[in-house]
Amino acid sequence: MGARKHIAAEKIKEAKKTQYFAKLVGVPSSPRKMRYVVDMVRGMEVNRALGVLRFSKKQASADVEKLLRSAIANWEVKNDRKAEDGELYISKVFVDEGVTLKRMRPAPQGRGYRIRKRSNHVTLFVDTKTNEDK
Secondary structure: OOHHHHHHHHHHHHHHOOOEEEEEEEEOOOHHHHHHHHHHHOOOEHHHHHHHHHOOOOOHHHHHHHHHHHHHHHHHHHHOOOOOOOOEEEEEEEEEEOOOEEEEEEOHHHOEEEEEEOOEEEEEEEEEHHHHHO
16 A cells, blocks of 8 residues: 555544444345435434334334444444433434345246345444534
8 A cells, every 4th residue: 555545544544533333234125215214313313313213114214223223332332431311413324325136027928027126325423412513
C-alpha cells in the first residue's frame, strides 16, 4: 500500500472510532419493502423507535429492530457505559440494494418468466443528542 493510501486509511479508521453503527447485509427482502420500515424510524429517539418497530406489522421491522439493538450495544461497548433514556437517537439510516437471485418460472407455450429475488443491505448510525448540539 502506498503512503498516501495508508494515511487516508488511517484517517478513515480514526473517524470510525467516533461513529456508532451496525450493518445488516444480505437481508432476503426487496429494498423497497425495507425502506418503508426504515423511513418510519429515521431520526427518532432509540427507545421510541424500538417501540414503533416492536408493534409494526411489517416483517422487515423485526430485522431493523435487531439491527438497532446491535447499534445501541456497539455504542455502549465503545463508551463503556449504558445508554440513558433519551440520550441516543438514530442519526442516519439507509438501505442499499444487495445481490439479486435470478430464477425462471415456467410459462405457457414453452416460455419462461423471469423471477428476481432481491436482497438488501441496511446501515444504521446512532449518536448522542449532545454530540449533535456541539
